[in-house]
Amino acid sequence: MVGRSFLDLGLLSQEQIPIVAARLEAKTEGKAAGSDEYTIKTRNGTCLTLEVKSFPIRIENRTLVLGVARAITDRKLAEKQAEEHREHLFHVSRLSTLGEMASGLAHELNQPLSALLSYANASQRSLGHADRDVERLRANLDQVVSQARRAGEIVKRVRAFAQRRPPVLHPTNINEIVRETLAFLHFEMVHKEIQVVLDLGESLPRVLADAIQLEQALLNLVRNAIEAMETTEPSERRLTIRTAAAAPGMVKVTVSDTGAGLPPEIQGRVFDSFFTTKPDGLGIGLSITRTLIELHRGQLWIEPGKGPGCTFAFTLPAALEDSTVPRGD
């Protein structure tokens, strides 16, 4: 409550006065720490919950308590709850996506494990040879290590995606997000014979984003594109992802497929919750994607008339350079 004193705000109730006094005394003597929550009655008669952080300071041999109060209004609480619900929904949706991709991820994990096993077996066998080549053995063991790391990276990626944690905004390279997202889908692309075309802009400004949420948004769009091409001839299946700078201070990402496209009468509804054209779809993917993009202060739309197929586009504001936060690593 910047610029206002406690007295301006209102008064403590009679029964709270001794509690507050005891706390303040404890603070003065350095016996208590942390923040307290007090409810005061404001002049217009409503209740206001304050979160008070206080600590002792010494000025000319007198010990005083300096307190900072922050109002936690009902609106704030409601917002906080809504945010938690939303994050919960995002998380549940991520888990369900992982569930749908489980078979592909198992294949993906099998690749480094197969390679690792071959190199390990080859090493074991060459140990039995009289004329074993130590350099060759070393090279094989290096491969064992690097393939084990590769498997570890896949597990790490899945775990990060499955984790439930509050979003953290960092200046992020959008092209890295694109590559990370595609790494998830490598197996599916190969299996469905989809040609992937990347047209990633160079030296793009970074965007302030939560990497996992942005991956989630992009993953939803790309998986939709893959599904849209199920009836397309394999030789015609092409997924194009473009990133480019969009004036002013915006980065634009487009995801295009060569599927059947969306009829105009449906285009207006695809972002609605529980609207789906798929027999086993829930209809929350695109609605979640739009929410995610909007939470990053961007916009998501369908690019009109760019057939064949469908093009989804979204923008994100570029991060201000002084908002650069060093990564945690």
Next chain:
Amino acid sequence: MPEPESTVFIVDDDQPVREGLAELMRTIQLNTEVFATAAEFLESFDRSRPGCPLLDVRLPGMSGLRLQDEMTARDITLPVIFITGHGDLPMAVEAIKKGAYDFLEKPIGDQALLDLINAALAEDQRRRKTWVEVNAFQERLTLLTSREREVLDLLKAGKSTTAIAETLEISQKTAQVHRTRILEKLQVEPVPALLTALHRFNMM
């Protein structure tokens, strides 16, 4: 045992996977060649080279199954071994129905793989030997006169010399001469051995 020049043609889009397999083959002194795509393998293919292809059932571009179709279309009869992942059983079954030699599920036990490779290479040698014999036999068949061909057809039908003489309205002696000539020209005797050879070469 397979002849030394046999090669295992490894086709897998994942570089460490194919190099790892090649390294494993080298430990039992097998020649290997690696390819990232089905197209690369087909391009470099030379039918005079013995060996067996080891194919990932899922390959980008042309899948392992489509490569198999393409090989059939080009009359390439190498014994193919497929490598499949979890849940690829229907694809493996299809491959076997279309004449693949066998399949293995990832991750692969090295002994099972090497045993299977050796068996496939031996199968290739067997097929090649048969192929050489078939060619030589067909060559010899062209030496027969049209009359001798008629006699051969009747022999195939299980007719005796007497019955052949009656059917063709020739003397028994003439029929016997034809029969002897046929066996000489085809370098096989007696008649039951000829019939066995025709059976083996699918010419009955």
